[in-house]
Amino acid sequence: MSSISFYEKGEGQPVVLIHGFCEIGEMWKDFAEALSNEFRVICPDLPGCGKSPMSLSQNTLEEVAVQLEEWMEENNIQNPIVIGHSLGGYVTLALLVLMGSKLKAIGLFHSTAFADDEEKKGMRDRTIIFLKKHGVDKFVTSFVPPLIPEYKRDEFQAEIDLAIAQAKQSTLDGLIAYTKAMRDRKDGFEVLNNFSGQKLLIAGTEDGAVKIVASRKHKSAVTYYFELEDVGHLGMIERKEESLEIVRGFCERVSGL
Template identity: 70%
Template sequence: MSSIHFFEKGSGQAVVLIHGFCEVGAMWEDFAEELSQSFRVLCPDLPGFGKSPLSKPQISLEETAVMLEEWMEEHSIQDPMIIGHSLGGYVALALLELMGSKIKGIGLFHSTAFADDAEKKEMRNRTIQFLKKFGAEKFVSSFVPPLFSEKHWEEFADEIEKATQQARQSTLEGLIAFTEAMRDRKDRFEVLNNFQGPKLMIAGTEDGAVKIEASRQQKTAFTDYVELEGTGHMGMIEQKERTLEIVREFCEDID
């Protein structure tokens, strides 16, 4: 029996929405509600986040992909379209490498197929040191607001608070384990580039976590590439209506 906790809505073609770092599956509630009118939408909690337990102190993206593949088999989720935000995009790419043509389409939401460069790896190491010294609560409070474009902080104060509350469902062990997993992940650009199915990237021009320059370097690998002007790392909130329509049209075109 899979230990992956999830919620689902709707029926038909499966669409799996994978949350990012310091997030939970419930972040996709609005998207799931809308998309469920046409699709079977499933939103898992990754191990160590929300209600999915982390069974050991270290986990790789490859191991996470195997767990999700087993979860999909258990729940008869076949030929899914997989869309991941940030860390969820890294997991989606690991699933793509594992499952290949069993995946019908893939979407990266403020994510990248590139591995971390030296500067980013050092930032991950500092994050791990901070978590071990100060704990999850202090980290979460400082981590979430900068995910949004600073000019949107006042406008989205309630949404930032909600995202912070959801982030508090992250375990210290999960935060450390996945910071290590992100730091050590391999480059999967060729995996992405060689995939013949539909591929979507949504990027924010003011994304502090995944720089727009890196997104533009990968543009040719995607069948659908969209930039959100003046948007940070949380386009599904900062531009909810537009990004929901982009994802809906992407899924409908595949289906």
């Protein structure tokens, strides 16, 4: 029996929304509420995040994907549309490798199919050092605010505070494991490019975590590509209604609604 905790609402075509690093499934609650009129929306806590315990053998995104596939089988989540934010996008690509055509469609939300370059790997290593020295609370308090451009942080202070509170539900072992897994993940561009299902990518022009230059290199590999102007790494907060309509429109087109 899977130990993955999840939030679910609605009926119909399954839509799985996967959260990112320092996030939990609850981050998608507004999206799930809005989409549940048309779809069965399921928002899991990744293992080691929120209410989902971390597996003892969890060292790679591939291992996380195996756990998610088992969870989907147990909960009759068949032929899902899977959309992942940031780390959730990396997990989505790992699921694609594992499940292939069992996925109806996929979406990357402020995410990338490219592996980390050496500069990014160095940053991951420094993150691990910081986490081991200072712990979860101090890390997430410094990590979350820069995900939104500085000039907009006052406007979204309440949302930032909520995101920090949710991030504090992460476990230290989970954050370290996911940092290593992101650092060591394989390049997934060809996997994305070769998938015959429909594919969505949403990018932010001011995203400091996934540079817009890298996002634009995905245009040829996806079915639908959207840029959110003046948006950082949290489009579901900074431009919630626009982001929601993009996701809704994608799911409707994929489902033939």
